[in-house]
Amino acid sequence: MLIPFAIHEKTGKYVDISEVERGRNCGCICPSCKQRLVARFCNGERIDHFAHDASNNQADEKKKECDYSFFVAAKLMIKQSLVDMESLAIKTPEWTKTLTDEDRFGNQVTTTKRITGEKQLDTTSFTVHESTSSNQPFDVSFEIGGYPIGVRLQYTNRDNLELRVSSKHSALVIDLDDLAMEYDQFSGTSLKTFKEVAIEYFLQSGTRYWKCHAREASLLPEMLADLEVKKQASEKEREAILVTRRHILEQTVSHYKSCGSCQTVVYDAVGLVCRKCGTFYTDVPLSEVFDVEDDSKFCMRCQAKVGVKYDNNLCSDCVAKYINEGVWRDKDFAREIRKLDNIKR
Numbered sequence: 580m581l582i583p584f585a586i587h588e589k590t591g592k593y594v595d596i597s598e599v600e601r602g603r604n605c606g607c608i609c610p611s612c613k614q615r616l617v618a619r620f621c622n623g624e625r626i627d628h629f630a631h632d633a634s635n636n637q638a639d640e641k642k643k644e645c646d647y648s649f650f651v652a653a654k655l656m657i658k659q660s661l662v663d664m665e666s667l668a669i670k671t672p673e674w675t676k677t678l679t680d681e682d683r684f685g686n687q688v689t690t691t692k693r694i695t696g697e698k699q700l701d702t703t704s705f706t707v708h709e710s711t712s713s714n715q716p717f718d719v720s721f722e723i724g725g726y727p728i729g730v731r732l733q734y735t736n737r738d739n740l741e742l743r744v745s746s747k748h749s750a751l752v753i754d755l756d757d758l759a760m761e762y763d764q765f766s767g768t769s770l771k772t773f774k775e776v777a778i779e780y781f782l783q784s785g786t787r788y789w790k791c792h793a794r795e796a797s798l799l800p801e802m803l804a805d806l807e808v809k810k811q812a813s814e815k816e817r818e819a820i821l822v823t824r825r826h827i828l829e830q831t832v833s834h835y836k837s838c839g840s841c842q843t844v845v846y847d848a849v850g851l852v853c854r855k856c857g858t859f860y861t862d863v864p865l866s867e868v869f870d871v872e873d874d875s876k877f878c879m880r881c882q883a884k885v886g887v888k889y890d891n892n893l894c895s896d897c898v899a900k901y902i903n904e905g906v907w908r909d910k911d912f913a914r915e916i917r918k919l920d921n922i923k924r
Contacts, residue, residue, distance in 0.1 A: 581628035584652040595774035716740035750790040828865040836860035
C-alpha cells in the first residue's frame with residue numbers, strides 16, 4: 580500500500596503529501612520503519628504519495644516492517660490534527676442491543692432494546708492520548724454530561740483491548756480498515772487532501788460502533804425482565820401445542836397394531852395375528868406411536884395434526900385449506916413449505 584502520511588524530520592510532525600516539496604526535498608521519514616522517504620507527485624496518473632527512498636540499501640529489508648504503516652500513520656496523523664483543534668464535533672451511531680436465551684423446550688427467544696440513538700457530540704474539552712495500554716486503551720477521551728467517553732481507532736492487527744473501563748464509561752470504536760479502502764480509491768484530482776478525508780472519516784463518515792455504553796447497565800434489568808416474560812410466553816404457547824397434539828392423537832382412530840410378543844408395530848395390519856410369531860395384535864393408540872415433542876412428525880402449518888402429505892410436512896386438513904386459498908400445484912406447496920420453514924427458524 581502507498582504511504583499517505585510521513586513524519587517531517589525537522590518538525591517531528593505528521594504531514595500530508597500536499598504539504599511538502601517533491602522528491603528527497605520533502606525531508607520526511609517513514610512513520611513505521613523511520614527510513615528516508617521521497618515525495619512522488621503523479622500529475623493525476625496515480626495518487627500522490629510517499630515512497631521509500633530507493634537509494635537506501637535497506638529498503639527491501641525494511642519493506643515488511645511497513646506493511647501496516649498506513650494504519651499507524653493514519654492513526655497518528657488524526658491524533659496530531661485533533662491536538663491542533665479547539666473543539667470536537669463527532670458523530671456517534673445508533674446502537675441496539677439484543678439478548679438471546681432458550682426456554683425449557685429449547686426454543687430461542689430474544690429481546691432487543693435501543694441503547695442510544697444516532698447523535699453528534701460536541702465538546703471543547705477532550706484529551707488526545709499519546710499512547711494506549713490495557714489500563715488506558717483509548718486514543719481520545721472526553722466527557723458528556725459527566726459521563727466519560729473513550730474513542731479507540733481500531734484496525735487490522737491492532738490489539739483488541741478490553742474497553743469496558745466501568746459501568747459509567749462508554750467506548751466508541753472507529754474502524755480504520757475502511758479508510759484504507761477509501762485511500763485505494765482516492766483520486767489525485769480530488770479537491771480535498773487525504774489528510775482532510777481522514778479527519779472527516781474520524782469525525783463524521785467513518786465506520787463506527789459502540790463497544791459499550793453507559794446506558795447499557797441501567798437498561799439491562801429491564802431487558803432481562805422482558806426476556807423472562809417472553810420465555811414464559813414461549814413455554815406457555817409450546818405447552819398448548821403439545822396438549823392439543825395429545826388430544827387429537829387420543830381422539831383419532833389408530834391404524835397401528837402391535838404384537839405383544841415380538842413388539843412389532845405395523846400399519847394397517849392384514850389379519851389378526853403377527854406374521855412373525857403368531858401372537859394376536861392389539862390396537863396401539865397414536866399417542867404411543869408419535870412423540871408429541873417431535874415437530875418433524877407434525878404439520879408445519881397447524882403444528883397440531885400428524886403430517887401425512889408432501890413429505891409429511893402437512894396434514895390433510897391444511898392441504899385442503901391451502902387448496903381453498905388457491906394453492907394447488909406441487910411447486911406452490913413447496914414454496915409455502917419453505918415459508919413455514921423460514922418462520923420456524
